[in-house]
Amino acid sequence: MREVAGKRQGGGSPCAACKLLRRRCAEDCVFAPYFPADQPHKFASVHKVFGASNVNKLLQELPVQHRSDAGATLVYEANARVRDPLYGCVGAISSLQQQVDALQTQLAIAQAYR
Amino acid sequence: MREVAGKRQGGGSPCAACKLLRRRCAEDCVFAPYFPADQPHKFASVHKVFGASNVNKLLQELPVQHRSDAGATLVYEANARVRDPLYGCVGAISSLQQQVDALQTQLAIAQAYR
Numbered sequence: 001m002r003e004v005a006g007k008r009q010g011g012g013s014p015c016a017a018c019k020l021l022r023r024r025c026a027e028d029c030v031f032a033p034y035f036p037a038d039q040p041h042k043f044a045s046v047h048k049v050f051g052a053s054n055v056n057k058l059l060q061e062l063p064v065q066h067r068s069d070a071g072a073t074l075v076y077e078a079n080a081r082v083r084d085p086l087y088g089c090v091g092a093i094s095s096l097q098q099q100v101d102a103l104q105t106q107l108a109i110a111q112a113y114r
Numbered sequence: 115m116r117e118v119a120g121k122r123q124g125g126g127s128p129c130a131a132c133k134l135l136r137r138r139c140a141e142d143c144v145f146a147p148y149f150p151a152d153q154p155h156k157f158a159s160v161h162k163v164f165g166a167s168n169v170n171k172l173l174q175e176l177p178v179q180h181r182s183d184a185g186a187t188l189v190y191e192a193n194a195r196v197r198d199p200l201y202g203c204v205g206a207i208s209s210l211q212q213q214v215d216a217l218q219t220q221l222a223i224a225q226a227y228r
Contacts, residue, residue: 016183051165059200066200073204076192085172086180089203090187104215110224 016043030059034071045078084099130157135166144173147184159192 014025015032020043025032034041046055055074059067081088131145132138139145140227150216160169169188173181195202 039169049168051163051168054163054165058195062199070200073201076204077195077202081172081191085176086184087187088191089207090190092207093203093210094209096214100210100217103214103221107217107221107224110221 012096013037016040017052020044020047030067032058034059034068042075045082046074049078049081050074127151130154131161131166134147144170144181148173148182149209156189158187159196163192163195164188 013019014037015029016035016037016039017031018025018029019037019040031043035046046052050058056076059070062070077089080092084091087094127133128139128151129143129146129189130149130151130153133151133154134142145157149160160166170190172188173184175183191203198205201208
């Protein structure tokens with residue numbers, strides 16, 4: 001079979017990553033399981049923030065059973081950075097940390113008056 | 115003055131980014147204010163996780179007065195991903211979210227018994 005860029009080897013459609021990168025989507029494509037063709041925005045975000053080659057390297061360095069979680073957290077992080085280029089995920093961390101501090105103070109007060 | 119790769123134009127030493135990338139550090143280098151030569155690990159992390167060109171683009175797209183915060187949050191995020199390639203920053207978010215939930219429950223109980 002002749003391989004064509006943007007076609008999944010063996011028939012099916014290419015994953016979202018190979019489609020965006022306009023490359024042949026091999027049977028063992030490292031992106032395909034985590035970046036399906038019907039959710040192109042996910043790969044678009046990680047590509048914009050981390051770059052395809054860094055995402056590829058990061059996934060390859062992890063055991064297969066952990067790659068799905070890593071893909072999901074990369075998408076989460078990338079979306080946060082696209083939404084808030086200044087603070088990204090760190091904005092959520094800092095706001096949650098403030099919530100924890102406030103709740104601890106409230107709890108100490110509530111317990112003191114029991 | 116002849117410009118040499120890895121030398122800061124005008125004399126001084128190149129910033130950590132230009133040193134790692136082995137390029138001339140111009141007077142108006144976008145990295146220099148946020149990645150000083152004496153903290154090479156900061157740029158090494160963001161370069162590994164985001165890639166120098168993505169960091170450059172992100173900083174350039176922000177007003178100058180916000181770039182220092184953006185640089186710091188990128189370093190924080192990159193260090194988290196280097197430490198924990200699976201969850202990165204998202205690990206901290208999920209653990210803080212659990213803390214918030216637990217504290218809210220404890221507070222509700224403490225308030226009910228007042």
